[in-house]
Amino acid sequence: MSGKHLIESPAKADGAELWRIARDSKKLDLNSPYAYLLWCHDFADTSVVAKVDGQAVGFVIGYRRPSAPDTAVVWQVAVDSSQRGKGLAGALLDALFTRLVRRDVRYLETTITPDNKASIGLFSSFAERWGAALERFDLFAPGDFPDDGEQHEPEDLYRIGPLNLK
Template identity: 60%
Template sequence: MTAASADLLIERPAPTDGAALWRLARDSKTLDLNSSYSYVLWCRDFAATSAVARGVDGEPVGFVTGYLRPDRPRTLLVWQVAVDPAHRGRGIAARLLDGLAARLTAERGITELETTITPGNTASERLFTAFAERHGARVSRELLFPADLFPDGPHDPEVLYRIGPLTASTAH
């Protein structure tokens, strides 16, 4: 399933998009950068629960990666969201989230979205609270992973944002 507008196509990623997603994550300067292999693998194994936005030239300009929680299969965990710096300020991240939520509500019956956000990441806080407002859903927050769980150097704590309920009528 794809969604298109005059300047943007939103669809499932393919393994050939992995390198571009890695570059977008790297260039975000805020996301934890994973190996390029993980993005290629993600675009294969979790394409059904992720989305990529393509510009007029067909190249990825943004993405959202996610998966259904194994112990809560009606919950989409959004792992990463990134938009190319040259394309920011055009609502691409919101369109990606809305499109993915609508697709997964229809295809998989999701009723909840989760993500983690580090304190002070105001762009992500705004993105996800605005998503909840657009969908008439509640937002709850709780500390999920304290900073001392991360062995690879200083890392901010991760706060869990739980957004729901989502329904077919609210997930545009």
């Protein structure tokens, strides 16, 4: 990873850029600008943003599951297309989970659509780097989503852990 990237917790001022990166990914379900602002305000401890020259170029947003605080759920991860393939998403996950494992998080969970090879590659390589097991379960089927005229892919649940600092 290039040393030019700065990885930090997002602040309110980053919310609009996170929304832009999610929109430009053309892959993520785009949430409202308000959702990204709220996330930066209320869930900064379980989220990270990467910046180059002060400009946000990637992010991970997540939360600790209230009913199982040893599990942190990665809700969305995205990197600007100009910055992909350089290990940035992996570095974002490593930074976030190094922080969270120090605070007693032991498992990462996320959902991935079966066609998302980049995301499956990202989380598989994370599990390997951390020496942790990766399990896959069915979670949300196409029929669980509202009928908005577009068929939604299934969202499979991936669970990685137990996570330990080396």
